[in-house]
Amino acid sequence: MTEKTLQQLKTAETEKISHLDYFNIGISVDCVILGYDAKELKVLLIKSDMQEFSGLYSLLGDFIKPDEDLDAASYRVLKERTGLDDVYLEQVRTFGNINRHPSGRVITVTYYSLIDLRNHKLQLDLNELHWHPVNEIKKLAFDHKLILDTCLQRLRQQVMDHPVIFNLLPEKFSLRELQSLYEAILGMELDRRNFRKKISIKDWLVDLDEMEHDVPHRPGKLYTLKKQYRNKSMKATAPLQLV
Amino acid sequence: MTEKTLQQLKTAETEKISHLDYFNIGISVDCVILGYDAKELKVLLIKSDMQEFSGLYSLLGDFIKPDEDLDAASYRVLKERTGLDDVYLEQVRTFGNINRHPSGRVITVTYYSLIDLRNHKLQLDLNELHWHPVNEIKKLAFDHKLILDTCLQRLRQQVMDHPVIFNLLPEKFSLRELQSLYEAILGMELDRRNFRKKISIKDWLVDLDEMEHDVPHRPGKLYTLKKQYRNKSMKATAPLQLV
């Protein structure tokens, strides 16, 4: 690290990087917080307050407290930023290149989380935070674009095997909504008949015998995820092969 | 952390945990170094030098240096311990529970690596290090049993999709050796005819038109992995579905 970055450390960024000093390695968590709206997958971002990245957005993260478990730190970031505490969180990868943070050495453990944008408990400070369609993001602060892409890649793997996608939907949803969401995540169109066949084989869903409302067309039936699959923690189930 | 553990820190463990103090979080890498011998998957372990874990073995790891990339740290551990520098390494997960290390707060980034035990460059200090069949390991120091299991689980996923298994074999190998290795990793027996069919469909191998020697039975043909798949870094290929 150069004298210049040490200097920066003592001035502008003192609050945020208080765990950092010349000789120590800082550890943070970064969360890729994903929601689904208007047929698009969106990620929650904040405008970077670092001069080096002026104008760029960054993921939400924080330093890990000395008496805080790793997962607890990312739960805390999520709770502080969204008000939600019953969320799906998955650790993806740790990034630690020497120069990834301009103010010093920071290693970051990254998570992605899936939240339902229609959840009533959701409380966002929209002056600070912004939802961005993931497909429109070209550049982020730090190495956060790489982190985002890595998390999305992992999410694509996960949805093929595990019933995690339902964390992005309200409790009741139609098969069309579910299929559109799969299509948004996987970036491809799926055949409706084959999709329904495969989903029904999985036996993940309960037919609620209710119809959707307020759609400008024939309403579809509503379904919900079976209770046994509703745990927010990762649990293995048989793969769902969609392509 | 209690006064007692702080005390220990100042005495017995000073060298190994020199990056640790009461207020800081230490960062280490731990490597699950895997080899294949006698139809068994084996992991390289060292006897723990911590009093809390006397008699137990632990994985090989070290603290990350302030000017060292994350991957570089695990490459260094591997190079120092095995003499090898052309190895397959994959980051798996980061473990950071508060109490996982008795001397203080240490977060560890874990990797698994696959090495060929018949590699002539291999230089092991067998006074210190020991190969243990992974299936016989019941308990390890720290949370290393959990780390080992997590890595093995990831390895099982990987070998289904990517040609990484060949890093455990010498350059030339027979289909029987390859199949036995898959069986050892996956923990199940495979049908020989179906196995060969699937491998040949993958088009990963070159028939060398050579025979194996020194086997107490009819020798099989030798194959080698095609050059384009020999990169040690992770690269996606089409899945190999063995079950």
Place this chain on the structure above:
DNA sequence: AAATTAATGTGTCGTAAGTACATATTTACT
């Protein structure tokens, strides 16, 4: 009220892949 629009809901058939399984062949060993 009738016609239009746009989505839901369902089934079949051809193809590809997966699984179970048996016999002849080659080499080493005795």
Place this chain on the structure above:
DNA sequence: AGTAAATATGTACTTACGACACATTAATTT
């Protein structure tokens, strides 16, 4: 020369995948 043990190979059955078309329902427009 005979035996043992592993290599090498192919087929029939079943399951899963992919492409594809039409009738139905409710909201909207005329």
